[in-house]
Amino acid sequence: xxxxxxxxxxxxxxxxxxxxxxxxxxxxxxxxxxxxxxxxxxxxxxxxxxxxxxxxxxxxxxxxxxxxxxxxxxxxxxxxxxxxxxxxxxxxxxxxxxxxxxxxxxxxxxxx
Amino acid sequence: xxxxxxxxxxxxxxxxxxxxxxxxxxxxxxxxxxxxxxxxxxxxxxxxxxxxxxxxxxxxxxxxxxxxxxxxxxxxxxxxxxxxxxxxxxxxxxxxxxxxxxxxxxxxxxxxxxxxx
Numbered sequence: 001x002x003x004x005x006x007x008x009x010x011x012x013x014x015x016x017x018x019x020x021x022x023x024x025x026x027x028x029x030x031x032x033x034x035x036x037x038x039x040x041x042x043x044x045x046x047x048x049x050x051x052x053x054x055x056x057x058x059x060x061x062x063x064x065x066x067x068x069x070x071x072x073x074x075x076x077x078x079x080x081x082x083x084x085x086x087x088x089x090x091x092x093x094x095x096x097x098x099x100x101x102x103x104x105x106x107x108x109x110x111x112x
Numbered sequence: 113x114x115x116x117x118x119x120x121x122x123x124x125x126x127x128x129x130x131x132x133x134x135x136x137x138x139x140x141x142x143x144x145x146x147x148x149x150x151x152x153x154x155x156x157x158x159x160x161x162x163x164x165x166x167x168x169x170x171x172x173x174x175x176x177x178x179x180x181x182x183x184x185x186x187x188x189x190x191x192x193x194x195x196x197x198x199x200x201x202x203x204x205x206x207x208x209x210x211x212x213x214x215x216x217x218x219x220x221x222x223x224x225x226x227x228x229x
Contacts, residue, residue: 004154033218041200041223048212086154090212098143098209099170102154 002027004103006087012109019074021106023087030092032070033100034061037084046072046085077110084108114139118203118221125190125197125228133188133224135203141219143209144186148172149200149223158201161186162209190226198228 003026034046047061063070087103146158157170161180175194
């Protein structure tokens with residue numbers, strides 16, 4: 001079973017700062033997801049990555065398959081970015097490849 | 113607006129009682145999922161359903177039951193056999209089971225918080 005580790009567990013930033021959240025995993029995967037859980041509890045999918053880099057607005061996600069590592073970057077952070085960011089990985093193609101293994105999340109607080 | 117609706121948002125239960133959490137989606141998705149979230153832990157899969165009248169156990173199905181009589185509905189019953197039911201429960205859906213493999217499109221509800229008194 002894949003072990004998914006996120007760092008840091010908690011992160012406090014000043015508005016406008018550049019933020020990086022890291023995710024590492026122990027076993028090869030077919031894809032990695034970044035999710036955002038807002039304070040009310042609902043979850044939104046941000047990205048799915050199998051290689052390289054994706055960008056959406058101020059969010060950038062990168063993955064290095066060889067190093068088993070992904071990063072989520074937030075540029076020009078804003079208080080509305082305050083949330084828990086969750087990394088999840090999907091095993092290689094085949095039976096059970098839809099089953100995600102989730103990290104414990106990184107709680108981000110952005111202070112005005 | 114299309115989305116997933118979970119109810120109730122908060123639920124209190126006495127020990128020994130069964131409770132049912134509702135999950136309804138109007139996204140016309142075939143696949144639906146139930147996850148459990150505990151403090152300091154990652155989400156864990158309880159049950160999933162690929163299509164109406166079909167469902168499969170996930171990693172932590174013991175003490176839970178589900179049904180999928182309609183495409184849009186996937187209720188979860190937390191039975192008295194579940195030893196530690198206090199948790200946050202999230203329902204999710206995707207167009208098909210395989211869609212999350214291709215596009216990553218997985219949609220979540222707002223969750224239901226169950227507390228056993």
